[in-house]
Every structure is written in structure tokens, then in C-alpha cells.
Amino acid sequence: xxxxxxxxxxxxxxxxxxxxxxxxxxxxxxxxxxxxxxxxxxxxxxxxxxxxxxxxxxxxxxxxxxxxxxxxxxxxxxxxxxxxxxxxxxxxxxxxxxxxxxxxxxxxxxxxxxxxxxxxxxxxxxxxxxxxxx
Numbered sequence: 001x002x003x004x005x006x007x008x009x010x011x012x013x014x015x016x017x018x019x020x021x022x023x024x025x026x027x028x029x030x031x032x033x034x035x036x037x038x039x040x041x042x043x044x045x046x047x048x049x050x051x052x053x054x055x056x057x058x059x060x061x062x063x064x065x066x067x068x069x070x071x072x073x074x075x076x077x078x079x080x081x082x083x084x085x086x087x088x089x090x091x092x093x094x095x096x097x098x099x100x101x102x103x104x105x106x107x108x109x110x111x112x113x114x115x116x117x118x119x120x121x122x123x124x125x126x127x128x129x130x131x132x133x134x
Contacts, residue, residue, distance in 0.1 A: 028125045035132040039072050040103055046070045075134065076103055082134055089130060093123070 019040065023033055038044045047060040048071040062070040064081040076082060077100055090096065115123070 022124065023128065026125050026128060027121065028128055032128055032132040036128045039076060039131060042072050044072055044075075046072055046075055048074075072103060076131055085130065085134065089126075093126075 020037070023036055023040070026033065035044070042049070047057055047062075048069045050057060051060055051069075060069045062068050062074055062079050064075070065079050068074050068079070077086075083099065086099070
């Protein structure tokens, strides 16, 4: 199992061992963990991914903005609707955040320096739950 994580870790655009450990250690529903894991390794059945697998669809556009092809990065990070969700969340919890364009970089920001473990656990759990809800 460990060798599989090492293979995935060879490329900076792929999931790191630390990100996977962070995800599986969270006290959230297993369905949330699975959804975020599938998004991180880009195996969610987004419309763009389905077309790559030669599945014919009548529309490949993002169901939220209807402007761009629905890929993982777009759906969770660059879609104008999703960006509003993240901006509202960051405002609600009182942080300024750099907007990420790769989900792996976004997942690396799930830890807040200077906060207690309990606060970090709640913050990480809320963040991955938002990913699932999107």
C-alpha cells in the first residue's frame, strides 16, 4: 500500500502522502472522504472525465456556471459559482486565502498555523464537507 502512495507522490500535481493521511484521519462521513479522495486523484465522473473515457454526453459544460467544461479543477476551484462559495466560507471564518487553481494545493491549505488541533480538525472537516457538497 505504501508503495502506491509513493508512486502517486512522484509528481507534484498528484496527491501527497500527507494529504491522504490528513483526509483519512478526519472525523467526517466516509462518503465525504471518498468523494474528496476521488476528486484529489481526478477520478470523479465529471463530464470532462466521462468524455475522456469516450462516453457520449449531450453537454459537457459545468452544471453550475454553464460556461466551461466540467473538470475536477474547474468544478471545485475555478468555477465562478464555486469561487463565491469559497469566498463566502473564508469570509465567514475570518481568513484571507489565496485562491488555488489545483485541488492538491487547496488540500494542502486545510491546516491553519497557530490554531489548536481541535480548531484545525473542525476547519478541515468543514472544508472537505464543502467539497463534497459542491
